[in-house]
Structures are given as C-alpha cells and as structure tokens.
Amino acid sequence: MKYGADLGYALKNINLTINPGEKIGIVGRTGAGKSSLAKVLFRLIHENTSGSILIDGQDITEFGVGDYRPRLGMIPQESSLLDGSVRRNLDPLQQFSAEDMWASLIKCNMAKLVSSKDVSGESREKKSAYKVDQEHLQEEWQKAGWLRRMLLLILQKAPETLDPVEKPRLHGLDKSVQGCFGCFSSGQQQLFGLCRVIMRKRKIIVLDEATANVDLETDKMVQELIRKEFGDSTVLTIAHRLDTIMNSDRIIIMDRGTIAEIGTPQELLAKDGMFAQLVKTSDFGQ
Ligand SMILES: Nc1ncnc2c1ncn2[C@@H]1O[C@H](COP(=O)(O)OP(=O)(O)OP(=O)(O)O)[C@@H](O)[C@H]1O
Numbered sequence: 001m002k003y004g005a006d007l008g009y010a011l012k013n014i015n016l017t018i019n020p021g022e023k024i025g026i027v028g029r030t031g032a033g034k035s036s037l038a039k040v041l042f043r044l045i046h047e048n049t050s051g052s053i054l055i056d057g058q059d060i061t062e063f064g065v066g067d068y069r070p071r072l073g074m075i076p077q078e079s080s081l082l083d084g085s086v087r088r089n090l091d092p093l094q095q096f097s098a099e100d101m102w103a104s105l106i107k108c109n110m111a112k113l114v115s116s117k118d119v120s121g122e123s124r125e126k127k128s129a130y131k132v133d134q135e136h137l138q139e140e141w142q143k144a145g146w147l148r149r150m151l152l153l154i155l156q157k158a159p160e161t162l163d164p165v166e167k168p169r170l171h172g173l174d175k176s177v178q179g180c181f182g183c184f185s186s187g188q189q190q191l192f193g194l195c196r197v198i199m200r201k202r203k204i205i206v207l208d209e210a211t212a213n214v215d216l217e218t219d220k221m222v223q224e225l226i227r228k229e230f231g232d233s234t235v236l237t238i239a240h241r242l243d244t245i246m247n248s249d250r251i252i253i254m255d256r257g258t259i260a261e262i263g264t265p266q267e268l269l270a271k272d273g274m275f276a277q278l279v280k281t282s283d284f285g286q
Pocket residue numbers: 003004007010028029030031032033034035036037254
C-alpha cells in the first residue's frame with residue numbers, strides 16, 4: 001500500500017491471520033505503518049493498494065460500506081467532539097436511550113465530569129430544544145386546571161415525570177460542549193470516543209493510540225474495561241506504551257511497513273529480537 005503512486009510503500013508483504021476474539025497489540029517506531037494497517041482495514045485507502053483482506057472468509061471489498069463499517073469500531077488517535085450536546089456527541093444518529101448513554105459514561109469514568117456544573121456555561125439560547133420544550137410543558141402544566149391537564153394527558157403533552165436520578169442524567173446529557181472544547185482535555189475526548197464504541201457492540205475494534213493522552217492509571221482502567229466489554233470481540237490495540245499491550249494474546253512489531261515480529265509476549269521476549277529490545281529501551285524512535 002502506498003499513499004501516492006510516486007511514494008514508497010507504507011505497507012508491504014503483510015500476511016496476517018487474526019483469530020476471532022483475539023486481542024492483538026501493535027507497536028513499532030513512528031512511521032512504521034501501524035495506523036496504515038488500521039486504515040486499510042477500514043477501507044479508508046483504495047488507490048495504490050494490492051492484496052486482499054478477508055473477514056469471516058469474505059473479501060471486505062464485497063461488503064457494502066453500510067454492512068461493513070457497523071462491524072468495526074475505532075477510537076482514532078485524535079478523537080474530537082462535535083458541536084452540540086453531550087447526547088449528540090455520544091449518539092448522533094439517536095439510536096440509544098439515556099440509560100445506555102449514561103451507563104457508558106459511568107463505565108468510562110466520565111459521568112461525574114458530565115454532571116458537574118462547570119462543564120458548560122449553559123445559557124438559555126444554548127439549551128437543547130428538548131429541555132426548552134420540557135420547561136414549557138412544565139409551565140403549562142402548573143397553570144392548568146384539572147380539565148386542561150386531562151386534555152394535555154390525552155394529547156400526550158404532559159411534561160415528563162423525571163425521577164430524581166433521571167433528572168440530573170438528562171441535564172448532563174443535554175449540556176452543550178459547544179464553545180467548551182477547553183472543558184474536555186484531549187484525554188477526556190478520547191474517553192468520549194471509548195463511550196461511543198462501548199455503546200455499539202462491534203465485532204472488531206481498533207484502538208489507534210486511543211489512550212495516548214491519558215495518564216497511566218486511566219490507561220489501565222481503559223484496558224481493563226476493553227477486556228470486560230469486548231471479551232468476544234477482536235481488538236487491535238496500536239500503542240506507544242508497552243504497558244498498554246503487554247496483556248495482549250499476540251503482539252505485532254511493525255517496522256518500515258512490514259511485520260517484523262509476531263507472537264505472544266512471552267515468545268517475543270524469549271526470542272530476544274526487536275520486541276525484547278523495545279522492552280529494554282522503550283525507544284519508539286520519536
Ligand atoms: N497521508 C499520508 N500521506 C503520505 N504519506 C503518509 C501518510 N500517512 C502516513 N504516511 C507515511 O506512511 C508511513 C507509515 O505511516 P503510519 O502513519 O502508518 O505510521 P505509524 O506507525 O502509525 O506512525 P505513528 O506512530 O507516528 O502514528 C510513514 O512513512 C508515513 O510518513
């Protein structure tokens with residue numbers, strides 16, 4: 001695979017079989033081809049490629065994009081937030097309930113942050129249409145006599161009765177992240193990416209340095225969460241930190257567009273090759 005006809009190979013002679021449910025760690029120096037491997041898997045590169053990728057025996061070019069992409073989940077190197085509410089960021093296609101979203105925020109240790117008041121300097125203009133609508137219905141309900149309340153109930157225009165737990169959840173989900181990018185560090189934005197992937201049960205997950213911007217403790221939390229949530233899924237973890245991938249079933253060492261070494265961490269350490277050298281020096285050539 002090349003990024004341009006005149007450029008050198010970003011990937012060459014890749015011959016790799018990954019078993020269902022396997023957890024694969026991918027390491028290598030900067031520019032070794034780790035992200036390129038993820039890009040070809042997601043069919044983001046079409047030109048200047050040769051060879052084929054099969055999933056469950058089927059060539060990925062035979063899948064319609066609509067059938068193919070939903071099988072895969074990715075947390076890219078640079079996770080970014082969309083304009084709008086937390087809800088929109090987690091679920092732009094409105095496929096999930098507030099419970100689903102809240103559960104994933106809790107799992108990713110983001111619920112407290114999203115609930116905290118200082119996430120957004122929310123003005124009335126910035127409130128979501130949903131909240132404004134609910135407030136309007138509340139006002140109408142308060143003013144209404146019993147006959148009008150009956151009518152509102154029949155017309156399904158009564159305000160939602162939110163329990164004390166649900167109320168703060170909805171409040172948090174409807175907070176705007178607009179103009180508030182500074183409120184979320186790049187690590188927290190990556191955790192948002194994790195929340196999105198957790199809500200969607202994908203068979204193949206690629207984490208492309210998904211924890212590059214979080215501290216060691218959070219990285220550990222994320223790895224444990226991924227093991228728990230994606231036990232049956234195939235997970236490819238591209239990492240700079242060796243700690244991130246040491247519990248993988250197998251590790252791939254990329255070097256100048258090829259797979260230089262592949263094996264279990266124990267096999268690679270015993271081999272005393274490139275991986276063992278990386279463990280000794282932690283030198284990723286940055
Ligand atoms: N969009 C691009 N256009 C041209 N060349 C590219 C492009 N993206 C990557 N490359 C080149 O392809 C090769 C592999 O890059 P790739 O990003 O896959 O490496 P990587 O191992 O993921 O590096 P890093 O650890 O820095 O993310 C490098 O030589 C890089 O310069």
